[in-house]
Amino acid sequence: MTLDATLTLTIARLGARGDGIADTPAGPVYVPYALPGETVRVSLPAPDPSTGRAARSSMGRADARAALIAVEHAAPDRRAPECVLFTRCGGCVTQHMSEATYGAWKRDSVVTALARAGIDTPVEPLVDAHGTGRRRVTFHGRRRQDADGVDDAVGFMAARSHDLVPVAHCPVLDPALARAPAVALDLARLLLPKGKPLDIQITATTSGLDIDVRGHGPAGEVERRVLTGAAERLDLARLSIHGDLVVERRPPGIAMGRGLVTPPAGGFLQATALGEETLARLVTEACDSAPGRIKRAADLFAGCGPFALRLAERAEVHAVESAAAALAALDRAFRATPGLRRITTEARDLFRRPLLPLELNRYDAVVFDPPRAGAEAQAREIAKSQVPLVVAVSCDAGTFARDAKILTDGGYAAARITPVDQFRHSPHVEMVGVFVRTGKARRR
Structure with a gap:
């Protein structure tokens, strides 16, 4: 197979970014906007003139990404896109997928990441949290x-x-x-x-x-x-x-629960209102279903309070976040909202200074929602603690699986893992994992 050829391929499966994957003697070829079972005509990039080999991707691998020329035999689950810019604009990658194909692919991305980390835990069906759209x-x-x-x-x-x-x-x-x-x-x-x-x-x-x-x-x-x-x-x-x-x-x-937050300019927010509400509902339901009543909870990587303000309807909350402006917004909203239990705040870089077991053991539940890089350092400290309930929220399946593995190796059992979709038509998926301490942390 020459890399500058126009080829006809059969798509075998979907990749992590939503591309169709065709298996060839030279290795897998990734075809954007193609579906399993389809026969497609594609062109592949010319080889690097300096080496005669395939161009290298940003990950250092041979770039076997093809350009879709035509779908010669369409899969039954192909649908018409809703936007005239689809395939031109880089924002959406899945408008050609049926809802069933899309939902299964997105859930499978979580299942696959967990399996690679050695975690055999049932994954709930994908929850649609697109709502009225991205805010x-x-x-x-x-x-x-x-x-x-x-x-x-x-x-x-x-x-x-x-x-x-x-x-x-x-x-x-x-x-x-x-x-x-x-x-x-x-x-x-x-x-x-x-x-x-x-x-x-x-x-x-x-x-x-x-x-x-x-x-x-x-x-x-x-x-x-x-x-x-x-x-x-x-x-x-x-x-x-x-x-x-x-x-x-x-x-x-x-609006965050009963509170009304004025976030700092450009500060982090969940992509959709329903996405935030769904993630918060899963967090609070986990706390409400805990064997003992949750009196004190820690909200780590708390942002401006989407979880803390809702958790404070039932428990005292200590919110920890590196961005002081976000914590100030949370504190103002807490003080302006009647009927909440106490919320305290702490500006702290949890990547460099994670809460230690002695600090963590004060709480009946710990919630953490880190950036895409995950919370490896903090997860290692939680795994050494005796916190009865941990709720992990994530926007990256790979780092979520890594952190979940740290917790399960430390004596926690994954009670429930729920994927949440608030980034419709993109490869991104949110996850909420509920972990319950079942044994002592292993010594390393």
């Missing part, structure tokens, strides 16, 4: 110049490319973000003349659009006046540059 979006703003002149555009990047695909409408966004592309373009036209590419993050809140612009650099006084006028004209709740507040016309609120 936050980041548009890229670019100034493009050609023979016809200058064109300012906002949109998403093409798959595995730096090419901008202009976007006027995105079907996976919450309706509250319907005007977000036009607003982003308006702001881009004000800022792009400085010549720097922009990332414009827009969040739908209870009081309107909250926008944080990245890539521009600090705004001068003239730019601040211009942007303040734009925020008034566009009726924005808040506008900031690199997290630095330009103007706040109304506090941008995010």
Whole structure:
């Protein structure tokens, strides 16, 4: 098989990123937008002229990713995409899949990661948490110049490319973000003349659009006046540059349980409102079903409080997070919300200074929801502790499986693992794992 050939292949299975995989004598070939059972015509990239071998991927492996030319025999579960930009825009990779195929593929990604880590625990069915759509979006703003002149555009990047695909409408966004592309373009036209590419993050809140612009650099006084006028004209709740507040016309609120949080500009939020509610429900249900009443809980990597504020309806909570601004937002929401049990906060880098067993043993339950890198250091300390109940939330199946293995090796049993889908049409999946101490931590 030559790497610069046009080939006809049969797709055997789906890969972790949603690509169809065809097995060939030269190894697997990955075909975006293809489904198992399909016969497809593809082209493969030419070999690296310096070596005569296949181009190398970013992971150092031979790049056997093909470009789909045509589907010659379609699978029965292929469906028409809902967006005219599908296959051009890099945001969605699965709009061609039926719901059944999509749900099984996404759940299987969790099952596979756990199996590789040596964890044999039943995985619950995938929970759909897309809801009304994503409440936050980041548009890229670019100034493009050609023979016809200058064109300012906002949109998403093409798959595995730096090419901008202009976007006027995105079907996976919450309706509250319907005007977000036009607003982003308006702001881009004000800022792009400085010549720097922009990332414009827009969040739908209870009081309107909250926008944080990245890539521009600090705004001068003239730019601040211009942007303040734009925020008034566009009726924005808040506008900031690199997290630095330009103007706040109304506090941008995010409901979290009984609380109303004003998150820091550009701060982390779950992708969808239903996604946050679903993850929090699974966390609180695990605590409510614990053999003994949960009186004190620790919420690690707490952010601005999506779990802490809900857990405080039933127990005292100690929230630990490295971002002081997020903790300040949580504390303000706690103090403004009647009927909650006490929430204390601690600014601490849990990667460098995880809570130790002596600290952890004060709690009846520990919840942790780390970034994609996982919580390896903290999981090792939890495994040495005697905390009766641990609830692990994750957005990465690989690091979740690694941390789960640490807990099970330390004497915890996985009682339940639930995959949650709030990133529709993407390979990303959330997980909530409930772990119960059944024995003593093993000495190493």
